[in-house]
Amino acid sequence: MRMAPIPFPRMNSGIPGLDDMIEGGFPFPSVILVAGSAGAGKTTFAQRFLFAGAEKGEQCLFFSTLSEPAQWMLRYSSQFDFVKPEYYGKSVIYEDLGTLLRSCTKDQLLDYIDNKVAEVMPQRIVIDPITVVGTMLKDDYRLFAFELTTRLKNWQATTLLTGEVRPGEMYPAEMSYAVDGVILLMLSDEGDARRKYIEVLKMRGTNHLTGKQSVDITRKDGVVVLKARF
Amino acid sequence: MPNIRLAVVDVNERDLQLAHAVSSMLESDGCDAMFLVQTKYTNLVRVNLVILKALLDDQRKSGVMITIDRPHQYLSHLLQLHQVDQKNLAFLDVISTHSSDSKGEASPNEFHGGPFHIETLPDFLFSGNAESRELGIDISKIQFVVIDNVSTLLTYNTIDSVMKFLERYGELVKSSGRHPLLSVLAIDKTLHQSLNDLIQPMCKRTIDVGMDMSIRSPGLPIAAASPAAPTGPEMSPGFTNLSQAISMKKEVM
Numbered sequence: 057m058r059m060a061p062i063p064f065p066r067m068n069s070g071i072p073g074l075d076d077m078i079e080g081g082f083p084f085p086s087v088i089l090v091a092g093s094a095g096a097g098k099t100t101f102a103q104r105f106l107f108a109g110a111e112k113g114e115q116c117l118f119f120s121t122l123s124e125p126a127q128w129m130l131r132y133s134s135q136f137d138f139v140k141p142e143y144y145g146k147s148v149i150y151e152d153l154g155t156l157l158r159s160c161t162k163d164q165l166l167d168y169i170d171n172k173v174a175e176v177m178p179q180r181i182v183i184d185p186i187t188v189v190g191t192m193l194k195d196d197y198r199l200f201a202f203e204l205t206t207r208l209k210n211w212q213a214t215t216l217l218t219g220e221v222r223p224g225e226m227y228p229a230e231m232s233y234a235v236d237g238v239i240l241l242m243l244s245d246e247g248d249a250r251r252k253y254i255e256v257l258k259m260r261g262t263n264h265l266t267g268k269q270s271v272d273i274t275r276k277d278g279v280v281v282l283k284a285r286f
Numbered sequence: 287m288p289n290i291r292l293a294v295v296d297v298n299e300r301d302l303q304l305a306h307a308v309s310s311m312l313e314s315d316g317c318d319a320m321f322l323v324q325t326k327y328t329n330l331v332r333v334n335l336v337i338l339k340a341l342l343d344d345q346r347k348s349g350v351m352i353t354i355d356r357p358h359q360y361l362s363h364l365l366q367l368h369q370v371d372q373k374n375l376a377f378l379d380v381i382s383t384h385s386s387d388s389k390g391e392a393s394p395n396e397f398h399g400g401p402f403h404i405e406t407l408p409d410f411l412f413s414g415n416a417e418s419r420e421l422g423i424d425i426s427k428i429q430f431v432v433i434d435n436v437s438t439l440l441t442y443n444t445i446d447s448v449m450k451f452l453e454r455y456g457e458l459v460k461s462s463g464r465h466p467l468l469s470v471l472a473i474d475k476t477l478h479q480s481l482n483d484l485i486q487p488m489c490k491r492t493i494d495v496g497m498d499m500s501i502r503s504p505g506l507p508i509a510a511a512s513p514a515a516p517t518g519p520e521m522s523p524g525f526t527n528l529s530q531a532i533s534m535k536k537e538v539m
Binding site for chain 2: 062063065067084112113114170171174175177179209210211212
């Protein structure tokens with residue numbers, strides 16, 4: 057007897073409107089790349105994902121790399137209504153990789169991440185931004201990306217990696233092949249306005265909505281999908 | 287170069303309480319039965335750690351962990367970090383041949399049959415042949431088997447094959463003439479209702495664990511489903527004893 061395909065466990069994204077575009081949420085476990093230029097909302101997206109998990113009793117782990125010290129990122133994030141300080145250090149753990157990244161090898165970085173994940177046992181992980189690691193590891197980055205994504209999934213977590221894109225670049229190509237999903241956050245000049253969009257470019261095992269959808273960033277919810285055609 | 291060392295952490299109080307509660311239930315039900323632990327899929331890693339803590343540290347049993355969901359190195363790392371003694375635990379890794387995983391040393395614990403045709407695994411486990419002995423699995427000395435996790439088998443096998451695997455396993459446990467063997471399966475029943483419904487009647491007790499690691503419903507041991515059901519000693523937060531937990535279940539129903 058062959059039954060219908062076994063559905064993936066899915067994890068809600070916390071982003072209003074997004075789960076309806078991806079069959080209810082991100083596959084669990086999986087590694088998702090959230091790519092965009094500066095100001096597109098990547099860190100806000102990632103924070104919302106973590107706090108949505110904390111609300112459900114899940115354990116969450118945020119690794120910051122070398123774009124911004126955790127202290128400053130947290131200060132700005134605290135302005136969002138969904139950020140609940142009572143989860144800090146309990147359900148949502150912050151770990152700054154900046155110091156380590158200045159001098160470590162690929163294997164040392166993987167081991168460090170491994171140990172922290174084993175200690176916290178998170179269901180949700182964020183590494184923000186992963187592209188900085190590429191700059192530090194250079195030639196080892198492709199292998200690092202493969203090993204990192206394999207390990208993160210085997211730890212049984214859904215992980216968001218945020219990625220800075222350079223002008224003219226759609227997404228960080230080195231990482232995109234290794235991940236299970238790619239979400240683009242885009243800024244677009246339209247007349248006098250600069251509008252924000254989201255696009256699900258890739259989501260393995262998921263019949264996802266294609267095309268750009270408008271988003272807004274609000275103090276209450278963070279990133280919100282405005283015009284998803286459900 | 288930065289000094290990166292393996293951290294050591296204590297199992298937290300909440301998980302420890304669950305470990306003791308599970309240990310008490312397994313103890314009171316006897317050590318020759320199959321148990322089903324239901325929890326959310328996202329909670330299986332933590333629940334499996336707690337079950338092993340109960341069996342290895344609390345009950346000082348020796349056993350086998352069959353890993354299907356992910357290579358065994360991850361669980362071994364977790365046990366090491368959380369200071370759960372692994373010297374009486376052997377891994378039988380069903381998935382490592384397909385994982386391309388570089389974590390830790392190359393595994394000597396592979397089940398060469400892989401995750402496909404899983405119905406052949408019980409005969410391998412009970413055969414006592416050179417290969418199984420090489421893996422440190424001497425079935426005559428093993429007191430428990432934990433499977434992480436049974437529903438993942440549906441990715442690689444039909445539900446018929448999975449049930450054949452469990453039935454064959456049950457037959458061999460009974461016919462091997464060995465001392466009692468305790469078996470623990472974990473599943474997310476909301477995701478895999480059909481498999482859950484087939485397995486549940488085979489099990490002596492079903493334990494439902496919430497995301498907060500409390501026992502939402504400890505179920506009833508089939509042989510003890512009477513007013514004289516044993517009172518569990520320490521239950522997880524929210525319940526003072528097994529009777530209270532059971533009455534709570536009735537109220538919910």
